[in-house]
Amino acid sequence: MNTTKKVTLNFVIILILAGGIWFRLTQYGNLRLSVAMPDTSTFITSASAPFLSFEDFSSRRLFTTNLLYRLSQGEECANPEISSPYDGKEIERSIYKCFSSIVLIQNLLSVIGWSLLALTTAKWIKTPIYKIAAMAIILSFGFSPQIAEWDSVLSSEALSISLLTLVIALLQEIAFGVAFHKNHPEKNKTTGALIIVWTLVFLLWCFVRDVQLYAIIGTLILTIPLLYFQEIRQIKLIIPVLTAISLVFVLGTKTAQASDRWQPSIEHALTYHVLPYPSRVEAMMNRGMPSPQAIEEFKAWLNTRANKDYGVFLITHPGFIVSTIFDLSGYLNSDFLQPYFTMEANKLRDKMLVVGEMFHPQTNAVYLISLLLVFSLTYSAITLKDRSTMAWAWLASWIFVYSSVSLILSLFGDTDGTRRHIYPSVELFRLSNWLFLIVHFDLVNQKFQTSKSK
Numbered sequence: 001m002n003t004t005k006k007v008t009l010n011f012v013i014i015l016i017l018a019g020g021i022w023f024r025l026t027q028y029g030n031l032r033l034s035v036a037m038p039d040t041s042t043f044i045t046s047a048s049a050p051f052l053s054f055e056d057f058s059s060r061r062l063f064t065t066n067l068l069y070r071l072s073q074g075e076e077c078a079n080p081e082i083s084s085p086y087d088g089k090e091i092e093r094s095i096y097k098c099f100s101s102i103v104l105i106q107n108l109l110s111v112i113g114w115s116l117l118a119l120t121t122a123k124w125i126k127t128p129i130y131k132i133a134a135m136a137i138i139l140s141f142g143f144s145p146q147i148a149e150w151d152s153v154l155s156s157e158a159l160s161i162s163l164l165t166l167v168i169a170l171l172q173e174i175a176f177g178v179a180f181h182k183n184h185p186e187k188n189k190t191t192g193a194l195i196i197v198w199t200l201v202f203l204l205w206c207f208v209r210d211v212q213l214y215a216i217i218g219t220l221i222l223t224i225p226l227l228y229f230q231e232i233r234q235i236k237l238i239i240p241v242l243t244a245i246s247l248v249f250v251l252g253t254k255t256a257q258a259s260d261r262w263q264p265s266i267e268h269a270l271t272y273h274v275l276p277y278p279s280r281v282e283a284m285m286n287r288g289m290p291s292p293q294a295i296e297e298f299k300a301w302l303n304t305r306a307n308k309d310y311g312v313f314l315i316t317h318p319g320f321i322v323s324t325i326f327d328l329s330g331y332l333n334s335d336f337l338q339p340y341f342t343m344e345a346n347k348l349r350d351k352m353l354v355v356g357e358m359f360h361p362q363t364n365a366v367y368l369i370s371l372l373l374v375f376s377l378t379y380s381a382i383t384l385k386d387r388s389t390m391a392w393a394w395l396a397s398w399i400f401v402y403s404s405v406s407l408i409l410s411l412f413g414d415t416d417g418t419r420r421h422i423y424p425s426v427e428l429f430r431l432s433n434w435l436f437l438i439v440h441f442d443l444v445n446q447k448f449q450t451s452k453s454k
Contacts, residue, residue: 009128013135017115020139024111027348028148031107032100033093035341036080039417040154043069044079057255063207064163065156068105072098080154083340093152093341106151106158113165114142120169121435124176124388130442137359137434144356145349147427149338156208160424163205170198171398175391178235188235195237203248209424210262211409213252216245218401222394257307265414266306272415273324274313280320284313314412321408328411328418333362336423359434366429373436374400380443392439396432403428 025031046061047069057063077098083091118138122131141147142165151158177191206212223242226232233239256262274280275292287309290297301309314321325332335357343349374396380386381393407425414421 005128009131012132013119013122016132016135016139017118020118020135020143021111021115024114024143024148027346027352028107028152029093029344030095031104032095034080034096034099034103034152034154035091035093036082036099036154037340038082038084040082041079043154043156044072047073054255054258057207057251058259060259060261061156062209064204065159065208067204068102068159071101071105074098085339090339091341092344099154102154103152106162109162109166110142110148110151110158113162113169114139114147116169117142117165117172120172121438124172124391125438125442126388127442127445130438130445133441134435134438137438138431140355141359141431141434144359145343145352146336146356146360149341149343150423153338153340155420157420157423160205160208160212161427163201163208164424164428166201167198167205168395168399170194170201172391172395174198175395176388178232179387179391181231181235191235192237195235195241199241199244203245206248206252210252210256211406211413213249213256214405214409215402216249216252218398218405220246222398222401262307263303265416266310267302268415269310269413270302270306273320273412274310280313283317284309287312314408321412325408325411329364331411331418331422332367332407332426333364334419334426335362336360336419336427360427360430366426366433369433370400370403370429370436373432373440376440377436389443392436392443396436396439399428399432399435403432 042060043065046059047066049055049059049066051067051070052063056066059066061069080094080096080099081091083089118135121138122134125131125134147161150161173194174191177188177194181188181191202215206215220242223238227239270284274284281289281292285291288301288305289309290301292298337353346352374393377389377393377396381390403425407422407429410421410425411418
């Protein structure tokens, strides 16, 4: 590509980025507007735990949300009014003195995360038209009402999504840096620095919601086999980082087990999925669950071992998981618009919602498409042995493994607020469809250009 075309392409990319950021910052009202939901009070009280103490990880909420909600701690900070649409109470957003900084950070992290993800994706796509498409589609996806309005809600969903976009963006840079580190040894220090930054952001993201800790297992499963190759082992930071996140996973599971945040969720899941069905009750009792009629024994078990026994039950009953997923499939194709407030009058909002529906399709086909895209990229990586394709295949596998595990755990881990709990996982599936479709188009075009030049 000649210099003029490069300058023009970069100008178009910058224009799309600037336009997207301007749109996001101006079309959703004051960035300090927020609304509380029924669980907001638990984030506030949990934030009083001593910083970096065991309680900071084992309280009602996790370390990262505790860190953010410490901004609400103060003598003059009263709890905000709660919006509870399920009880027929929906309120408008307001600027609350002690929570405006929290929601401002949520909004800014969202803008930074989606912008960085769009830029890093466009960087590693080779075809100019698909670079432009990647910028436009990813920004449209992330700045649509289906995502952006959640940034005004005082809960964990906004932080979960925004930090995840940063994790994936940094992971893209690392994956391609590792793939080409032999060709560009001068960039190895940059890759090492990115690995350190990614580790910090990744661990902060892991401690937003318990389910996100399982991304560590997926990372280990997909990375450890690569250590067979000497050129991967030569990247000195990889083994220490894998060791560190393994230790963090142990810490996370220990503190989660010691907390009281999982008992209500497991009780809801058992009440809905197990106790009404005698065969499932029998299977659980064979695993150690006391009879529900033995109230004291059952309560003691519920507070100590229920999560482990229920987990084993899920693993050993895949048929139950499949049939229940079909029964709950209506949740999986929801619109996932936040239900807690009505946006202020905006001439563009109806059009924004329509555009959002294009990028957030309400169909269960996204799960099959995601699977096919992963298989296709993996097959291409194995057969072509192209380093770019290998990097994309690894990224697609990481996203698919985490989104699948988190979706199943969120779907079966609680029946109270199911739609809200699965929202980040479903949106990750939808995002991966767009991301890796563009990658496929780019790879096909590159193959065509290569064959044409021969």
